[in-house]
Amino acid sequence: MLQYEFMRNALIVATVISILCGIMGVFITARHLSFLTHTMSEIGFSGASFGLWVGWTPLNGMLFFTVLSALVAGMTNRTRPLKGTVISTISAFFMGLGVLFLSIAQASSSYATNILFGSIVGISQTDVQQISLIAGFELILIVFIYRQLKFEFFDPIGAQESIRFNGLINLIFLIMMSLSVSIVSQIVGALLVFALLTLPAAAAQFWGKTVHALIILSIIFALLGTWIGLFLGYLTNLPVTFFITTIETIIYLISRMIIKFRN
Amino acid sequence: MKTSNLITAHDLEVKFDSQIIFQNVDFQVQKGDFFCIVGPNGSGKTTLLRVILKEIVPTLGTIQCALAKSQIGYVPQFRNLETDFPLDAAAFIELKLTQKWWPWLTAQEHDQVQAALRATHLDNKRTTRVGQMSGGEKQRVYLAQAIVNQPQLLILDEPTASLDVQAKYEVMDVVQELNTQGTTVIFISHDPQLIKKYGTKTLQLGKGE
Numbered sequence: 405m406l407q408y409e410f411m412r413n414a415l416i417v418a419t420v421i422s423i424l425c426g427i428m429g430v431f432i433t434a435r436h437l438s439f440l441t442h443t444m445s446e447i448g449f450s451g452a453s454f455g456l457w458v459g460w461t462p463l464n465g466m467l468f469f470t471v472l473s474a475l476v477a478g479m480t481n482r483t484r485p486l487k488g489t490v491i492s493t494i495s496a497f498f499m500g501l502g503v504l505f506l507s508i509a510q511a512s513s514s515y516a517t518n519i520l521f522g523s524i525v526g527i528s529q530t531d532v533q534q535i536s537l538i539a540g541f542e543l544i545l546i547v548f549i550y551r552q553l554k555f556e557f558f559d560p561i562g563a564q565e566s567i568r569f570n571g572l573i574n575l576i577f578l579i580m581m582s583l584s585v586s587i588v589s590q591i592v593g594a595l596l597v598f599a600l601l602t603l604p605a606a607a608a609q610f611w612g613k614t615v616h617a618l619i620i621l622s623i624i625f626a627l628l629g630t631w632i633g634l635f636l637g638y639l640t641n642l643p644v645t646f647f648i649t650t651i652e653t654i655i656y657l658i659s660r661m662i663i664k665f666r667n
Numbered sequence: 668m669k670t671s672n673l674i675t676a677h678d679l680e681v682k683f684d685s686q687i688i689f690q691n692v693d694f695q696v697q698k699g700d701f702f703c704i705v706g707p708n709g710s711g712k713t714t715l716l717r718v719i720l721k722e723i724v725p726t727l728g729t730i731q732c733a734l735a736k737s738q739i740g741y742v743p744q745f746r747n748l749e750t751d752f753p754l755d756a757a758a759f760i761e762l763k764l765t766q767k768w769w770p771w772l773t774a775q776e777h778d779q780v781q782a783a784l785r786a787t788h789l790d791n792k793r794t795t796r797v798g799q800m801s802g803g804e805k806q807r808v809y810l811a812q813a814i815v816n817q818p819q820l821l822i823l824d825e826p827t828a829s830l831d832v833q834a835k836y837e838v839m840d841v842v843q844e845l846n847t848q849g850t851t852v853i854f855i856s857h858d859p860q861l862i863k864k865y866g867t868k869t870l871q872l873g874k875g876e
Contacts, residue, residue, distance in 0.1 A: 550770040555762045558754060562812060565720065565741045566763060609751070613796060614758040 405638045413532045414524045414644075418630035421591055421600065424539045426623030427546060428584045429605030430615065431577065434557045438602040439491055440477075444585045446495045447473045449594040450502035451586075452519045457509035462519055463531060466589060467538075469498075470582035478575035522593030522645045524634070535587045542580050549573060554615050591630065592645050599645075600626055603652040610659040625655050671697050673733050673820060673851055674719060680727035681714055688714050692728070694870045696853060698819075701846050703866035704855045710873025712855045713744065713824055719853070720822070734820055737766075740813035744824040748805065752798030756789055759797045760812045783811040787841050803834025807841060814845065821845060822853045827861065839865055 405411050432441060448466040455465020506516055518526065527535075546553070552573050555563040563570060585597050592599045604625035605618065612618035629651040637644035672695045680690040688711040696702045704712050717723040718730060720741065754762075761772060761780050772780075784790050787807040792800065797808050806826055813821060823842065827835040835858075843865055846852045856862060862869060 547770060548768055551765045551767065555765050559746075559759065559762050559812075561743050561746055562763065562809070565743060566765065609753040613753060613755040613794060615754065618753060 405635070409529075410525050410527070411634070411638065413527050413529065414634055415631075417527055417532055417535050418524060418591060418634055419627065420536050420539045421588055422604075422626035422630045423623050424542055424584055425588055425600040426604055426626045427543070427619050428581065429601050429603075429626070430608065430618045430622050431553055431557045432581065433602060433605040433609065435560070437581070438598065441581060441585055441597055441601050443491050443495050444470050444473060444582055445589055445594040445597040446502075447498045448582075448586055448589055449519055450498040450505060452589070452594070453502040453505035453509065453511070453516075456511050456515060457505045461531070462515075463534065463586060463590060466519075466586040466594075467583065470586050471579060474578040474582035475575075478571075478578045518593075519589070520593050520595045521643070522589065522591050522596065524591045524644050525637070527590060531590065535590060538583050538587055542583060545576070545580065549576065553577065558615065592648055596645060596649055599649040599652050600629070603649075603656050604629065607652075607656040607659045610663045625652065628655065672731075673698055673700075674730065676718075676728065676730040678728040679715075679718065679725045679730060681711065681718060681723060682726045689872055690727070692870070692872070696820075696851065696868075698851055699846070699849065700851050700853075701843070701865055701867045702851070702853045703862045703869045704853065704872060705857060705859070705862055705869060706872030707857065712872055715872065716741075716822060716824055716853070716855065737816065738819045740816065740818035740821045742806075742809050742813045742821075742823045742826055744828070746805070746809060748798050750798045753796060754798075755794045755796050756784065756800075756808050756811070757793045759808055760784065760815050763812050763815050766816075779815050779817070782817075783815040786814060786845060787811040788837075801834065802830050803837045806830065806834070806838045810838070810841060814850070818850070820851045820853065824855045825857075826854075827856070827858065835861070 406415070432438060448470045451466040451469025452462035453465070454469065455462050458465070460468075552569070555566065556570055556573050557577075584601065588597045588600050605622040607625050608618045608621035612621050629648045632651055633644050633647035636642070636647045674694075674696040676692060676694050679692040681688045692715070694702075704715060706712050714723060718725050719732065720739065721732070721736070757780055760783050761776070764772065764776050764779070767773070767776075784793055787810050789804070789807055789811060792804060792808075797805060800808065810823075810826070821842070826842070827838055830838065839861060842852060842854070854862075854866065
C-alpha cells in the first residue's frame with residue numbers, strides 16, 4: 405500500500421500526530437480539559453469554513469481561529485474547566501458560524517464532511533510539511549517546559565507556590581493545544597479530536613503511574629489506532645476515522661475492564 | 668541574638684479593602700524553632716503565611732526573611748487528588764523538581780526523591796498511587812514533596828485538619844523528626860493539643876480585635 409503517495413503522506417502525518425497527541429493528551433486529561441479541546445475543535449470547524457470562504461486552506465483557517473481563541477482564553481485566565489452551559493454556548497455559536505461560512509463560500513457538502521470527520525488519505529504534500537513543522541515545533545517546546553508542565557498540570561495547587569510563571573505556562577499550553585487540535589482535525593475530523601487527544605491518554609491512566617509511563621503508553625495507544633486504522637481503511641475502503649475511533653475505544657474499554665477485574 | 672532570626676516581623680497589619688485581617692503582629696522565628704500559629708477561623712492565619720511567603724505585602728509593618736523562596740518548603744491546605752489520580756508517590760514527589768530544564772531526572776535528583784520518601788516513612792509506598800492512599804499517607808506524600816529540595820524552613824497550613832487521631836500523630840511525628848534534624852517548622856493549627864505536644868513557640872492570632 406505504500407507505493408501510493410497519498411498513503412505515504414497519510415502514514416507520515418498519522419505517526420507525527422499520534423506522537424504529539426500521546427504527549428498532549430496526558431496533560432489534557434490530567435487537568436480534565438477534554439471538553440475544552442472539543443470546544444476548541446468546534447471553533448476550529450468555523451475557522452476551517454472561514455478559510456474556505458476567504459480562500460485559505462482549511463488548516464490555516466482552523467489554526468487562525470483556534471490560536472486566537474487560545475489567546476483569548478489565556479489572557480482572561482481561563483485555564484479551569486469551563487461550565488457546561490458556557491461550553492455549550494461557545495460550541496453552538498461557532499458551529500453556527502461555521503455553517504454560515506460554508507454556505508457563503510458555496511462549498512460543496514463534501515468539504516463540510518471532510519472538516520468534521522477528517523480526510524487523512526486526502527492530505528497533500530504541503531499539508532504534510534506544515535503539520536510536521538507544527539508538531540515538531542511543539543515537541544521541541546515540550547522538552548524545554550516539560551518539568552514545569554508536569555508540576556502545573558498534575559499538581560496545580562502545589563505548583564502555585566513554586567513555579568513563577570504559571571500564567572505563562574498555561575498560555576503556552578493553550579496555544580499548543582489549539583495547534584494540536586487543528587492538526588488532529590486533519591486526521592479524525594473536528595468532531596472527533598477526542599479520539600486521539602483524550603482516549604489514548606485516558607486508557608494510559610489505567611496502566612501508567614509516572615508521567616513518563618503515561619506518555620509512552622499514550623503514544624503507543626495512539627499509534628496502534630492510527631496505523632491499524634489506516635491499514636484497515638486501505639483494505640476495506642471504509643472511513644479511516646471510523647477505524648481509529650473504534651480501536652481507541654476498544655483499547656480504553658479493555659484497559660478499564662482488566663483493571664477493574666484485577667482489583 | 669538578632670542574627671540567628673530566620674524571620675523577624677514587626678507590627679504587621681494586613682487589610683483587604685477596609686477590613687482589618689490582623690494588626691499589631693510581632694514575632695521572630697529562629698533556626699530550629701517549631702513555631703505554631705494559632706487562632707480561630709478567619710483570624711488571618713493563612714494570610715500571615717502568604718505574607719511570610721511574600722505573596723501579600725502587609726499594609727503596615729515590616730517583615731524580614733533571611734531565606735530565599737527556594738529554601739522554603741510549603742504544604743498548602745487543600746489538594747484535590749481524586750481516587751483516579753494516576754501518579755505514584757515517587758512520581759508525585761518529583762513534580763517539585765523543576766530547577767533543571769531537561770525532562771529526565773539526574774542521579775542526584777533520584778536520591779533526593781528517595782531521601783524524601785525515607786524521611787516521611789513512605790519507602791514501601793513508592794509505587795503506590797497517591798489517589799488510593801489513606802488521608803495520613805497522602806499528607807505524608809505532600810510533606811515529602813515539600814522537603815524534596817531540602818528546605819531550611821518548612822511551612823505547614825493545617826496539615827492534620829481532615830485526619831483521624833492516629834493519622835494525625837503519624838504526620839506530626841514525621842514533622843517533629845524533621846525538626847529535630849534541623850529543619851525549622853512553621854505550623855498553623857487550631858488544635859491546642861497538637862500545639863502543646865509539638866510546639867516550641869506559639870503566636871496567637873485573633874485576640875483583641
